[in-house]
Amino acid sequence: MALFASINPNSLPEMPGYTILEELYVGSRTAVYRAVQNAQQCSVVIKVVRRDYPSFEELVQFRNQYTITKHLPIHGIVRPLSLEPLGNGYVLVMEDCGGVSLGKYIQQQSLDMTDVLTIALQIADILHDLWHHQVVHKDIKPTNILIHPESKQVKLIDFSIASLLPKETREIQCPQGLEGTLAYLAPEQTGQMNRGIDYRADFYGLGVTLYQLLTGILPFTSDDPLELIHCHIAKVPVPINYVKADVPPMVAAIVTKLMAKNAEDRYQSALGLKHDLEQCLTQWKKLGKIAAFELGLNDLSDRLPIPQQSYSPVAKVQDLAHGYPQSFLQQQIQASQQFLKSLIDNIPQIVIWKDRNSTFLGCNTNAAKILNLESPDQIVGKTDYDFSFTPEEIEWYQECDRRIMESGQAELNIVETQQKPDGSQSWLSTSKIPLRDSNSNVIGILITIEDITHRKVAEAIILKKSQELEEAAQALQNTQLQMVQGEKMASLGNLVAGVAHEINNPIGFLNGSINNTKEYIQYLLEHIALYQQHHPNAANPVEKHAEDIDLKYLSEDLPKLLDSMQRATDRITDISTSLRTFSRADNDHKVSADLHEGIDSTLLILKYRIKANDYRPAIQVIQNYGDLPKIKCLPGQLNQVFMNILANAIDAFDETAQQSSLADLKVNPQKITIKTTLTEQGAVEIYIRDNGKGMPEEVKSRIFDHLFTTKGVDKGTGLGLAIARQIVVEKHGGSLEVKSQLGQGTEFYIRLPA
Known part of the structure; x- marks a missing residue:
C-alpha cells in the first residue's frame, strides 16, 4: 500500500492485476482511479486507502460501502464488483460507467x-x-x-x-x-x-x-x-x-x-x-423562464416522521384561542395536559416537583410507586414529613431545597446511598433544578432521581478487575526481577567458578614451589657460609666472581624476594576468595554470614574503579564497622545490593569529575563512608553515604521504581535498585531507604533483622 501513500502528479501508481489509466479523485484519506483489469481486459474504477496503516474505522467504512451497495438494485449508483485485500487495507473495485x-x-x-x-x-x-x-x-x-x-x-x-x-x-x-x-x-x-x-x-x-x-x-x-x-x-x-x-x-x-x-x-x-x-x-x-407556482403540492410521504421541533402546549393553545368554541379549546387544553402527563410518566427516572415551601406539587408514576402511593395525584400537598424518611434525611432534603431555591443554581448528579427494606444497598443519582416562572423568579424545585445501582456494581467489578490486573502485573514484574537477578548471579557464579579454578591451580603450585625454593636456597646459603668459614682464602677467580655478583647482597635479598613472592600469591588467593564470597550461590534457605566480609569483597572487586584515573583522584573509602554478629541471610544477594549502591555512587562521582577540575577534586576529595551498627533491638543497620551531588526530589521519589534510570542509553537498565529493594524488603524482611539533597550527597540506609 505504500505506493498510494504519496501520489506523484506526473506518474500513476502501480497495482498488481490492474493497469491504472487515470486519476479520478485524490483526497486526504482515499484515492480513486480508472484502471483496466488485466485478467478480463475490462475497464474498472478502483478506490484505495492512501495510508500504509489505515485505521480500523477506515477499514470498516470500506467494507460498509461494499456490503450496502452490492445488493442494491439501483441504476443510479456505481455497482461494486469486488472488495480485495491489499497490504494492510482493501481495494474496492467498481464498474466503470465512464463518468x-x-x-x-x-x-x-x-x-x-x-x-x-x-x-x-x-x-x-x-x-x-x-x-x-x-x-x-x-x-x-x-x-x-x-x-x-x-x-x-x-x-x-x-x-x-x-x-x-x-x-x-x-x-x-x-x-x-x-x-x-x-x-x-x-x-x-x-x-x-x-x-x-x-x-x-x-x-x-x-x-x-x-x-x-x-x-x-x-x-x-x-x-x-x-x-x-x-x-x-x-x-x-x-x-x-x-x-x-x-x-x-x-x-x-x-x-x-x-x-x-x-x-x-x-x-x-x-x-x-x-x-x-x-x-x-x-x-x-x-x-426560457419559470413562472411562480406553489412548492410541495405533490410532496407526500408514506411514512409519518414524528416532528422533533420544540413542543409548547401553551403556544399551541394560544394559536387556537382565536375563532374556536370554548369547549373545543378546553378539549385541546386537556389533550395537551394529558400529553405532558404521559411524557412525564414515561420518563424512566423518578420525577418530583415542589413549591418554595418544599410542599409536593406532583410526581410521575415511578415516584408514586417508590413512595407507595396509589397514584401520583396523592402526593399533592404532602411534605417530606408525611413519608418514612428519618429526621436526618428530612433535614438534609429541606436544607438542600432551600440552598438551591435561594441560590437559583442547580445541583446535578448528587450520588448518595440508600438502604433498601431487604437490607441491601442501592445508589441513587439525584439532580435538583430550580423551577422559574415567566419572569425568571424561582417558584419551586424539580427533582429527578435515577437508580444507578447497576452502574455502581459494574464499576466495582471493573475496579476489582483492574486491581487484579495491577496485582498480576506487579507479580509479573517481580518475576521478571527475580529472573534477571537469578540470571545475573548464575552468570557471575559460573564466571567466578571458572576464574577461581584457573587461578587456584597455578597458585597452589606456586605456593608449594615457593616453600620448597625457600628451603633449598636456605640450604645453599648455609653451605656457602660454611665454605667461607673453613676456606677464607679462596682462589682469585672465585673471589672476583663473588665481588662481581655482590654475593653478600644476594644472600641477604634473596630470602626477602621469596617472601614478597609468597605475599603476592597470598594476595591472589585472597582475591579469588573474595570473588567466591561476593558471588556465592545462595540456597533456598538462609545461612549465617559475616556482612563485613561481603562488603569487603565488594570493595575489592570495585577497587579498579575506586583508584585514581585521568579525571579524578582516588575515591576515599571510610569503613566504620561496628561489632556485628553473623546473621541469617542470603549473602550472595546482599552482596549484589552493596554492589549496586556502591557502583551508583562511583558512577555519580565519575559524572561529577567530567564537569570539575582535578584541582577542585583534590581540595574536596570524593568520599564513600560505610558504617555498620547493631541496634538495641538486635537489628543490623548499614549506612552507605557519598558526598556527591545528590538527587532532586522527583528522582529520589522514583529511585526504586522498576525500569527507572537517570543514566544514558546502554549505561543503565533501571533494574539495579528495584532488585536491591526486593532483596532487602521481600527476601530479608528488612527496609531500604534513601536520603538525598542536592549538593549534600546521598545516603542509603539498610536495616536487617539479626
Whole structure:
C-alpha cells in the first residue's frame, strides 16, 4: 500500500492485476482511479486507502460501502464488483460507467440551467430509490457524484458512511469526529440538535450541492469547524439571487427549501422534489423562464416522521384561542395536559416537583410507586414529613431545597446511598433544578432521581478487575526481577567458578614451589657460609666472581624476594576468595554470614574503579564497622545490593569529575563512608553515604521504581535498585531507604533483622 501513500502528479501508481489509466479523485484519506483489469481486459474504477496503516474505522467504512451497495438494485449508483485485500487495507473495485467527479467536471466545464435541473432530477430519482430501500447516504456532495461527460448521466458513489436504518440517533461530539463533509452536513448530522438523522439529511446535502452548482460558491465557508457547524444550525445563507441574479426565483426557492434547518420544513419525499424540478425544467425548456407556482403540492410521504421541533402546549393553545368554541379549546387544553402527563410518566427516572415551601406539587408514576402511593395525584400537598424518611434525611432534603431555591443554581448528579427494606444497598443519582416562572423568579424545585445501582456494581467489578490486573502485573514484574537477578548471579557464579579454578591451580603450585625454593636456597646459603668459614682464602677467580655478583647482597635479598613472592600469591588467593564470597550461590534457605566480609569483597572487586584515573583522584573509602554478629541471610544477594549502591555512587562521582577540575577534586576529595551498627533491638543497620551531588526530589521519589534510570542509553537498565529493594524488603524482611539533597550527597540506609 505504500505506493498510494504519496501520489506523484506526473506518474500513476502501480497495482498488481490492474493497469491504472487515470486519476479520478485524490483526497486526504482515499484515492480513486480508472484502471483496466488485466485478467478480463475490462475497464474498472478502483478506490484505495492512501495510508500504509489505515485505521480500523477506515477499514470498516470500506467494507460498509461494499456490503450496502452490492445488493442494491439501483441504476443510479456505481455497482461494486469486488472488495480485495491489499497490504494492510482493501481495494474496492467498481464498474466503470465512464463518468468523472462532478466536482472536477464543474472546474473544467460550465453548466447551464438545463444541465443543473437535469442533474438535480437524476439525483432526486436516486434518492427516491435509496429511500425505498431504507438507505441514507449521509454524504451528498459533488465529489461523490459521477457525471458522464457526453450523456450527462449521473451516478452516486461512496457509501462508506451510509446507513441501512431508516433512522439513527447521533450523540453530541466534537466536529473532528463527525461523519460526512462539514461543508455539506445537515444540521441534525452535527450532533448538536438532539434529534435523529433520516433520509431528509440527504436533501440538505443536495441543496448545498445545487447552491454550489448554481452560484459557483458554497453557502457557508470557514476554516473553523465549529463556525461551520454554527452556520449550518443557525445562519441563513446569502440568497442565491444575490450571488447570481439570473437564477430563476423558483429554482432558488427549491434550493432554499432543501436547505431548511428543520427536516420538517424540507421536502418530505424525493417524488415531491422531483415533481417541482420537472415543472421547472419543462417551463425553462419551453419558455426560457419559470413562472411562480406553489412548492410541495405533490410532496407526500408514506411514512409519518414524528416532528422533533420544540413542543409548547401553551403556544399551541394560544394559536387556537382565536375563532374556536370554548369547549373545543378546553378539549385541546386537556389533550395537551394529558400529553405532558404521559411524557412525564414515561420518563424512566423518578420525577418530583415542589413549591418554595418544599410542599409536593406532583410526581410521575415511578415516584408514586417508590413512595407507595396509589397514584401520583396523592402526593399533592404532602411534605417530606408525611413519608418514612428519618429526621436526618428530612433535614438534609429541606436544607438542600432551600440552598438551591435561594441560590437559583442547580445541583446535578448528587450520588448518595440508600438502604433498601431487604437490607441491601442501592445508589441513587439525584439532580435538583430550580423551577422559574415567566419572569425568571424561582417558584419551586424539580427533582429527578435515577437508580444507578447497576452502574455502581459494574464499576466495582471493573475496579476489582483492574486491581487484579495491577496485582498480576506487579507479580509479573517481580518475576521478571527475580529472573534477571537469578540470571545475573548464575552468570557471575559460573564466571567466578571458572576464574577461581584457573587461578587456584597455578597458585597452589606456586605456593608449594615457593616453600620448597625457600628451603633449598636456605640450604645453599648455609653451605656457602660454611665454605667461607673453613676456606677464607679462596682462589682469585672465585673471589672476583663473588665481588662481581655482590654475593653478600644476594644472600641477604634473596630470602626477602621469596617472601614478597609468597605475599603476592597470598594476595591472589585472597582475591579469588573474595570473588567466591561476593558471588556465592545462595540456597533456598538462609545461612549465617559475616556482612563485613561481603562488603569487603565488594570493595575489592570495585577497587579498579575506586583508584585514581585521568579525571579524578582516588575515591576515599571510610569503613566504620561496628561489632556485628553473623546473621541469617542470603549473602550472595546482599552482596549484589552493596554492589549496586556502591557502583551508583562511583558512577555519580565519575559524572561529577567530567564537569570539575582535578584541582577542585583534590581540595574536596570524593568520599564513600560505610558504617555498620547493631541496634538495641538486635537489628543490623548499614549506612552507605557519598558526598556527591545528590538527587532532586522527583528522582529520589522514583529511585526504586522498576525500569527507572537517570543514566544514558546502554549505561543503565533501571533494574539495579528495584532488585536491591526486593532483596532487602521481600527476601530479608528488612527496609531500604534513601536520603538525598542536592549538593549534600546521598545516603542509603539498610536495616536487617539479626
